[in-house]
Amino acid sequence: MAKLVAVGVFMVIVAFSWNAASHEMTPTYFKMVPSHVDNVYRTKVNVYNRRNDIKYYEIGVFDADFNPIPFTSLYRIVKVDYLSEVNIDIYIRSDAVNKAVYICSKSKLRKNIKFLTAVASRICSKAK
């Protein structure tokens, strides 16, 4: 019962604060599948932007030590308007696909922001 109340309180908190500035990305665990091109694998991530101070997110693919892995997508820096979602296809060569452990989206802040401190958010999905 107490757990149920705690979950309820959490959901109410989340519901009331939904308008706050947030960055979201799915899935938590991605899976690479063969693409229509030989020796190239594909996966898809979704980025949600609920940060009204951010319009662009940078996509990166990394190994277990967060060293960058070469990949292809339509854009590395993706425009995600406030309160909208963008699906991003990511392609990785078959010789690098086993090294890809993390796919991350990182917010890009504009140079002319007015805050004296600002928050750069990054969310990373992990390979299944």
Added chain:
Amino acid sequence: MFKKLSAVMLGALASLNVLAETAPIHAFVESRCIIQTDMAGTYGNPNAYTLSTAAEDGGDPVVIRFDVTLADSYYAEITAPQEFSTSPIINEVMTWEGDTTVKTVSDATGMGEYETNKVELGMLDRYDLIATGSTWFETSSKVALGGDKAFPGGDYTALVTAECIAK
């Protein structure tokens, strides 16, 4: 009679097929880790050579909230700034200090040990988000200019990096 009935049944089956081909299946998978900026923070300028987010120095610390709906699946990594992302040209050496602490949690039982169990690597603090719910982190930052020289006039911005990394 039998022929007519068969024709009607075939027609019904055919129309069912058409319906099945066009019926969409929608799904919405919610994000399991959400990073929210509750307060972007400001630096106070208590003296000519210091910028600080401490309340007693006239600043506001950064408050970041992590909402997690999948237990024991994410690390939160928060890095206090070690440089300005935008500032006037500064030739003196700057001394940066920064720290992140847990401010509030939505589940005191499951999250009570977050602060005790955190791993600190320089300016980076790593928390193991073992429970579902919300955690508010507060990051403070202080920078002093070497030789007690005054910061030049202009706009300054420093970045706090908040990361949610799947385990």
